[in-house]
Amino acid sequence: MVDVNELLEEAIKEIDNLQENEIFLVRDLFKGYVWNRIPLKDRLLLGTLFLNQINKTGGNIQAIEKTSSNQQRYEKICK
Known part of the structure; x- marks a missing residue:
């Protein structure tokens, strides 16, 4: 089972x-075979969590x- 976190x-x-x-x-950010093994629902959730993390931390x-x-x-980007 895949842990999205x-x-x-x-x-x-x-x-x-x-x-x-x-x-x-x-x-x-993942090797092709790793990405393909992630269930679609978890990929969608991962995308949402990644965007939220990027917006929250505001890094580079x-x-x-x-x-x-x-x-x-x-x-x-460079900061």
Whole structure:
């Protein structure tokens, strides 16, 4: 069983590996096979939790536009 809070922590840690001004989706923070094993309902919840975490902490990640498939895009900015 997948724990969404653990996945959120993994995603937050993976941000350190991104370069400045890099644009990404939450799914980009996971290896493809790991992302594909996460049930859809948990992926949706993870996306919501990630956005809330980014908005709450206000760090060096900024939410930008959504894709045509309604996925939220983010950018790592320098601060």
